[in-house]
Amino acid sequence: MAGKVMQAIRFEGYGGRVADLKHAEVPVPGPKKDEVLLKLEATSLNPVDWKIMKGVLRPILPRKFPYIPGTDVAGEVVEVGPGVKSVGVGDKVVAMLSHATGGGLAEFAVAQESLTVKRPPEVSAAEGAALPVAGLTAHQALTKSAGIKLDGSGKTTNVLITAASGGVGHYAVQLAKLGNTHVTATCGARNIDFVKSLGADEVLDYKTPDGVALNSPSGKKYDAVIHCATGIPWSTFEPNLSERGKVIDITPNATAMLTFALKKLTLSKKQLVPLLMIPKRENLEYLVGLVKEGKLKTVVDSKHPLSNAEDAWSKSIDGHATGKIIVEP
Template sequence: MHAVQYDSYGGGTSGLKHAEVPIPSPKKGEVLLKLEAAALNPADWKIQKGMFRPLLPRKIPHTPATDVAGEVVEVGQGVQKFKPRDKVVAFLIHANGGGLAEYATARENLTVARPPEVSAVEGAGLPVAGITAHQSLTQAAGVKLDGSGQQKNILITAASRGVGQYAVQLAKLGNTHVTATCGVCNIELVKSLGADKVLDYKSPEGAAPTSPSGRKYVMWSTALPASPGQLLSLI
């Protein structure tokens, strides 16, 4: 199958190479996916740069990307939730990667069904960005997404990016007033996601936003790293 890999640290995009590699076989508790979309995250270029060595990646050459969407084509021993032709979203774990290829294996417990109304591209953008936003809101900021908690004023920076877009929408499920910052060209987009107030981050007000209450904001959008296991709570 076709894959995109790198065989040394550094190099950025010029260090990526097209390669022909065997189609992997699913092990116990895994599914084999024919990939339809993959998303890249900051961790992917940091791993390539060597910022996490010797822990990551597990071996070289490495096929990057962990956030994927695709179709199940084969299931390993013990898999019960999925069958061939199921459409899914999966997280592949950073140690192994594998998302920039035609096929990849994923753990059953890090794979979820993809609803028909969610495209492969939309689904692939969910795992790391969505989990990070969810974890930041519920664990760091203490927002109750059922709206039952005390009202909070929340500032979400870089609100037009992956984590920011999820953070705005999830925050509005809770009892929150959301102030968001982004580039001027994305203000209408962020407003459409539900933010109560959207500021150009280059403007004087956007550079030093104030809370409606005059008190310190509860949350910044990059608060915590994500836990892969929380993928199941998001879909």
């Protein structure tokens, strides 16, 4: 592919607004050692994509510009770098690109072999591309932070999932129900039936008094909260937690980090756990397998052509997508 060019959407600097997106013709990248070049078929957006571009994570994730955003992709391997053994040219795959380099909003992208997995024919490109950040975050929050066994073994766990109709939330509900759990979920009124269809045992409209207070309709105390929303203070969670209940915050801010530290220092039985998602290939393979078997479904909010990626970006910033937003070259 040396010398060839491709269409891409990129930023020239921090800002993150739709108006800051630039269409560009750039060289097709080449794979280095342990890397593969993918012809992209689908890319899914995550809130972290525009947060990085707004500079929210600048102290810990500084960017080099120009920068092509997007990390969650599906496509076909068209070239492999030295040392690649697990996938070959012609393989359909799902991959998570590095946040440091991005590259998803383009026609081609380079992925590390270590976060690239084969995609069976039963899993569409859009279904696969939606999985990495959102699916892995939900999986890690439930299995590592909350200690839920997804094979159905283990004691019954009462779980609350906030913003359950969003990207992480809609996966968290489905994955939690593979375990021995009772799931309470919050979402907007228009999505109540949708979240019930994912398997939630009880669903709260987050704008009602009970929804604001996070009160379980059946009076249950929560052993774990998978917190996918923002703006809910610890004081709202605490009375709803069981004796050793945990709030697992997938987007912890400074206030959450302070609460985490205070709860640790005071040896509180109730804890706030900030989640830093660590992607692992075996977990991505597991999720792709669940989709293949029909045990996990990706709900696609909308699909947008790369030529009109601005609409997808705007929809992600708006924050009311049901499921995942997909961009297709």
